[in-house]
Amino acid sequence: MKARIFLSCGQSDRWEERSIAEAIKKRINESELGFECWAACEEQDLDSLRDVVFKRLEEADYFIFVDFKREELKDAAAKNGNPIHRGSLFANQELAVASYIGLADRVLLLQEEGVEERGGVLSAVLANLKEQRGPFRSCDRAGLPELIYDLIKARLGDSSEDRKWTSQTRNALCLSSHAETKPQDNAQPFHIKVENLHHRKDARGCFAYLDEVANLATDEVISQKWQTVEFKWANTRLAAVRIAPKAYRLFDAFWLTHTNGQVVEMEFFHRETAPSSTDYSPHRLGAGRYRLTYSVVSENFKAVQSSFNVEFKPGQPIKDALDRWRGANG
Secondary structure: OEEEEEEOOOOOOOHHHHHHHHHHHHHHHOOOOOOEEEEHHHHOOHHHHHHHHHHHHHOOEEEEEEEEOOOOOOOOOOEEEEEEEEEOOOHHHHHHHHHHHHOOOOOEEEOOOEEEEOOOOOHOOOOOOOOOOOOHHHHHHHHHHHHHHHHHHHOOOOOOOOOOOOOOOOOOOOOOOOOOOOOOOOOOEEEEEEEEEOOOEEEEEEEEEEEEEEOOOOEEEEEOOOOOOOOOOOOOOOOOOEEOOOEEEEEEEEEEEEOOEEEEEEOOOOOOOOOOOOOHHOOOOOHHHHHHHHEEEOOOOOEEEEEEEEOOOOOHHHHHHHHHHHHHOO
């Protein structure tokens, strides 16, 4: 698992920006730093902006902003006798989105000498960014990949918790099957673990849902008419929970009822722990092979969805069912 960096550069071939962005991306991805870098200049059209760029920004752990100079601003007063240029509109727009979604304390800012210092979106969001701008000369463009590599490496070893970067965590939630409990009398809960992979940010307002149930023997989706119901988190009756950084919470994926340690049927809400009237709960399932698809949504994390295959038979030992669930794919 690698932490993800969103690289925002201008994308003009006229100023050779695209080739520099590719060189920066390659230097990061092929280094020992442990990051996965994505360059925004790879996408061009509006569909890509909505479906790819915004998605990548939402998933990013860190943001690198490289503001190249463009056309000279004729009406701007020269600084030390040198003309002032505008920066990249595209990169400034991405910087605004990055600030809005909370990347303000995880940004590296680099600006080419001669670019209007508080031009564009930068003037509006600079107060929210904890990183100072780092200027570079036009003659140093070719050295940007190495400069950015050095800056990231310095952040990895920074003693300040507010400035330190890490490649060992990710700005995401992760779902996996979980069955550490011992067999219980009459009905056994089977859990899904929801992990917060971020090292500093807590996941707030997390809700769990069953999105789909498919019969693997018939390829039939049998849950299309089931109502949307919030699933129950372990150890609480609250519909939504907080998940601390680098911690996890469990929710009840389903229950297997059993008699004398042998499975009878599957139910998604156990009558003694159902959060609401069972009239609104999904149906029970008989013996068979199923694909269960769950999702977790959060106030401040991207929604995550995973599918798990489960098979059970009447008379199957409940311990065997627990062992199989531990290895279910997610």
